Amino acid sequence: QVQLVESGGGSVQAGGSLRLSCTASGYMSNSRCMGWFRQVPGKEREGVAAIHSHSRITDYADSVKGRFTISQDNAKNTVYLQMNSLKPEDTGMYYCAADRGGWLCHIGADFDYWGQGTQVTVSS
Numbered sequence: 001q002v003q004l005v006e007s008g009g010g011s012v013q014a015g016g017s018l019r020l021s022c023t024a025s026g027y028m029s030n031s032r033c034m035g036w037f038r039q040v041p042g043k044e045r046e047g048v049a050a051i052h053s054h055s056r057i058t059d060y061a062d063s064v065k066g067r068f069t070i071s072q073d074n075a076k077n078t079v080y081l082q083m084n085s086l087k088p089e090d091t092g093m094y095y096c097a098a099d100r101g102g103w104l105c106h107i108g109a110d111f112d113y114w115g116q117g118t119q120v121t122v123s124s
């Protein structure tokens with residue numbers, strides 16, 4: 001059973017920064033896709049960023065390119081999302097996700113495991 005636990009959310013003013021962390025436990029493939037998603041009430045969940053554990057290829061939503069960076073520490077089974085130049089529209093619940101394994105990795109891919117989420121609030 002894979003468990004994902006997010007941390008690092010909070011409240012910041014526009015222009016500020018936050019770093020989210022997602023630590024995984026349980027068996028995970030050495031070749032897997034990890035992603036970050038966000039959702040606000042009344043809207044569909046949006047893919048934000050993804051990274052492949054082996055190739056380290058990344059994918060970003062257009063809305064966050066140049067501001068967010070996804071990275072990983074495989075030794076710690078942890079994925080990070082560094083968020084800079086935050087905007088009010090970045091507000092939402094941020095979820096970490098992982099797939100069972102494979103080589104396909106992008107924000108539109110299928111993910112099998114999900115964390116409980118961490119709230120990010122950006123005020124203007």
